[in-house]
Amino acid sequence: MAHSIPTADRLPEERVLTDEMRAEIRAFFPRYPTRQAVTLPALHVVNEHLRWVPLKAVEEIAEMLELAPADVQDTLSFYGLFKQDKPAGLTRAWVCRSISCALRGGEEVLEHLCHKAGIRPGETTADGSLTLEFGECLGACEFAPCMLANKTLHKDLTPEKADAFLKECGVRNTTTNGKP
Amino acid sequence: MSKFEPVLLANVGKPNSHTLQAYQAAGGYAGLRKVLKDMTPAATIEMVKQSNLRGRGGAGFPTGLKWTFLPKDHPGPIYMCINADESEPSTFNNRILMEDDPHQVIEGTIISCYATRASTAYIYLRFEYPLCYERLQKAIDECYAANLLGPKILGSEFALDIYLHRGAAAYICGEETGLIESLEGKRAWPRIKPPFPAVEGLFRKPTVVNNVETMACVTQIATRGVEWFKSIGVPSDPKNPRDPGSYGPKLYCISGHINKPGCYEAPLGITCRQLIDEYGGGVWKGRKAKAAVPGGISMGLLSAAELDTPLDFAGPGKVGCLGLGTAAVTVIDETVSMVDFLHNTCRFFQHESCGQCTPCREGTNWALRMMERIKAGRGRLRDLDLLLEIGDSIGIIPGSTICGLADGAAWPMKNAIRKFRGEFEEYIRRTNPSGYMTTEAVEALPLETAH
Ligand SMILES: Cc1cc2nc3c(=O)[nH]c(=O)nc-3n(C[C@H](O)[C@H](O)[C@H](O)COP(=O)(O)O)c2cc1C
Ligand code: SF4
Ligand code: FES
Numbered sequence: 001m002a003h004s005i006p007t008a009d010r011l012p013e014e015r016v017l018t019d020e021m022r023a024e025i026r027a028f029f030p031r032y033p034t035r036q037a038v039t040l041p042a043l044h045v046v047n048e049h050l051r052w053v054p055l056k057a058v059e060e061i062a063e064m065l066e067l068a069p070a071d072v073q074d075t076l077s078f079y080g081l082f083k084q085d086k087p088a089g090l091t092r093a094w095v096c097r098s099i100s101c102a103l104r105g106g107e108e109v110l111e112h113l114c115h116k117a118g119i120r121p122g123e124t125t126a127d128g129s130l131t132l133e134f135g136e137c138l139g140a141c142e143f144a145p146c147m148l149a150n151k152t153l154h155k156d157l158t159p160e161k162a163d164a165f166l167k168e169c170g171v172r173n174t175t176t177n178g179k180p
Numbered sequence: 181m182s183k184f185e186p187v188l189l190a191n192v193g194k195p196n197s198h199t200l201q202a203y204q205a206a207g208g209y210a211g212l213r214k215v216l217k218d219m220t221p222a223a224t225i226e227m228v229k230q231s232n233l234r235g236r237g238g239a240g241f242p243t244g245l246k247w248t249f250l251p252k253d254h255p256g257p258i259y260m261c262i263n264a265d266e267s268e269p270s271t272f273n274n275r276i277l278m279e280d281d282p283h284q285v286i287e288g289t290i291i292s293c294y295a296t297r298a299s300t301a302y303i304y305l306r307f308e309y310p311l312c313y314e315r316l317q318k319a320i321d322e323c324y325a326a327n328l329l330g331p332k333i334l335g336s337e338f339a340l341d342i343y344l345h346r347g348a349a350a351y352i353c354g355e356e357t358g359l360i361e362s363l364e365g366k367r368a369w370p371r372i373k374p375p376f377p378a379v380e381g382l383f384r385k386p387t388v389v390n391n392v393e394t395m396a397c398v399t400q401i402a403t404r405g406v407e408w409f410k411s412i413g414v415p416s417d418p419k420n421p422r423d424p425g426s427y428g429p430k431l432y433c434i435s436g437h438i439n440k441p442g443c444y445e446a447p448l449g450i451t452c453r454q455l456i457d458e459y460g461g462g463v464w465k466g467r468k469a470k471a472a473v474p475g476g477i478s479m480g481l482l483s484a485a486e487l488d489t490p491l492d493f494a495g496p497g498k499v500g501c502l503g504l505g506t507a508a509v510t511v512i513d514e515t516v517s518m519v520d521f522l523h524n525t526c527r528f529f530q531h532e533s534c535g536q537c538t539p540c541r542e543g544t545n546w547a548l549r550m551m552e553r554i555k556a557g558r559g560r561l562r563d564l565d566l567l568l569e570i571g572d573s574i575g576i577i578p579g580s581t582i583c584g585l586a587d588g589a590a591w592p593m594k595n596a597i598r599k600f601r602g603e604f605e606e607y608i609r610r611t612n613p614s615g616y617m618t619t620e621a622v623e624a625l626p627l628e629t630a631h
Binding site: 031032033034036037038039040041043044065071074075078079080081082094097098099100102103104135136137138139140141142143144148151153 | 257266267268269270271272274275306307308309310311341343345346347348349350351362363364365366367368383433434435436437441442443473477508510512516520521524525527528531532534
């Protein structure tokens with residue numbers, strides 16, 4: 001799982017973890033006998049607020065959890081969920097490409113969505129409205145092909161439903177050349 | 181087979197079935213009350229042992245036996261991890277339980293913690309289940325308010341905390357030691373065993389890892405008794421002392437080319453054909469099944485001729501599959517190319533290999549490259565033997581990898597090519613008649629990489 005790591009000159013100077021985020025993270029402390037176990041919960045808190053986890057946030061989480069930033073970065077970079085180059089789109093959607101969905105047209109739906117939104121899997125539209133990704137089995141195979149968009153499961157997708165979804169997300173810059 | 185009345189799914193689909201009120205109105209938490217009032221932890225373990233309950237997470241290991249591996253008289257803490265990662269392609273039966281009947285899962289968890297003297301349970305839930313997250317958290321909150329969790333549960337001396345812990349999109353978090361590493365805040369890199377989690381698991385303490393459906397079964401065993409549980413399913417073979425049998429009801433989910441995809445409850449031992457025809461409403465569009473995945477893609481493939489295989493713990497193994505796995509059946513109709521099927525599964529395992537073991541990391545990658553090449557019309561007949569060779573050499577048997585993912589990757593490869601070899605050969609002959617490809621052509625092929 002390759003991730004690009006942001007360079008130091010792109011880091012914001014000021015604190016990125018707000019008092020609210022810190023309180024949410026601290027609320028997890030009593031649940032675990034070690035601070036390190038709060039790594040994933042903390043990353044989720046930041047991701048939910050910011051839609052990405054900039055390197056500065058990694059440093060601040062590490063400080064809260066009494067870890068080296070590299071410990072947090074090491075964990076973060078293993079999981080597919082966390083973005084570090086820039087925030088994900090307002091809607092982040094995973095289109096399932098595993099077997100039950102693929103048998104019922106999942107890969108074609110992903111291709112259709114990418115084509116219409118003018119992005120490739122993993123990319124965000126230029127207006128920041130949508131990030132499209134492929135997902136591995138979302139555990140909703142009875143609704144194949146399906147897609148998880150933020151917290152909403154879209155079931156039994158068709159090209160028509162996919163078009164309606166793009167409209168709902170407010171994707172404006174649709175192009176047909178496959179490039180943003 | 182006479183009509184079977186669902187038990188694990190009895191509440192599913194009823195109004196507000198996820199609330200404590202509805203669950204208790206349907207008789208919920210009676211099993212827990214009985215256990216706390218009348219039984220010692222040792223007797224509770226004995227009950228689960230007597231029931232012959234085998235874990236529903238994939239490997240089918242006897243649950244009660246697993247619990248006895250915990251060290252005796254350990255000062256604690258002892259941890260329970262509920263495996264709610266459910267990332268095996270085509271598997272969704274845990275999701276149904278957690279969304280529609282979270283209290284049945286929680287009741288089983290409390291009973292299991294009482295039996296094993298665990299003081300804290302973590303439910304490791306995959307990130308992709310937001311509704312489960314909401315409902316489980318609400319159910320846990322309800323339990324704290326109703327003295328079903330926290331100190332002195334229902335007036336007993338037993339105390340327990342349950343916490344929900346969310347994953348972040350990685351299949352390997354479902355492997356029990358990968359799950360433990362992930363919970364500890366690290367990469368989900370499976371650990372070399374021994375030590376087994378029962379001796380040294382989460383936070384280096386004795387730990388039990390059990391599946392969500394296993395917990396629902398514990399609830400029902402406590403409520404309805406061992407005899408009830410053992411009256412369902414397939415008894416152990418008296419001629420084979422090593423066969424523990426396949427007892428109890430089982431959730432089967434069925435997807436792919438089927439008229440009524442969904443999650444159904446049936447006695448262990450139902451055949452794949454019965455499941456497809458009697459529950460799933462038959463293959464869609466009036467077509468025929470060409471093959472079926474018996475229990476998640478890591479278990480391999482049943483050919484059309486093998487559809488009468490019973491889906492119990494022993495059945496799929498008798499026709500060359502790895503096992504029952506998660507009992508998630510995917511139906512593949514006659515129009516599907518096995519080349520596409522195998523490409524899809526190889527891509528999955530290449531993407532999800534954690535990368536620690538060379539045979540798994542390189543083997544899944546190599547297999548995917550070959551499948552991409554074959555699919556693109558540049559396959560050679562000898563690639564099929566090479567794929568079989570990779571399949572035979574990346575698994576945990578004879579012990580070349582740390583966890584079972586590599587084995588899981590190997591079974592669809594071995595089964596698809598052995599059971600459908602003619603089709604692969606025909607595809608290769610048709611798309612690449614010369615059977616020849618230049619080095620440049622090989623190098624020019626794209627390799628799908630992650631994100
Ligand atoms: C690669 C891999 C993925 C797994 N994924 C899951 C999973 O998602 N859920 C699960 O319950 N078990 C999964 N297992 C099996 C677990 O390691 C473990 O055997 C199981 O959770 C034990 O619970 P049980 O005894 O109640 O079945 C997986 C195993 C492997 C090798
Ligand atoms: S077998 Fe594969 S997934 Fe399992 S530990 Fe080794 S590299 Fe990781
Ligand atoms: S295969 Fe797509 S949700 Fe399971």
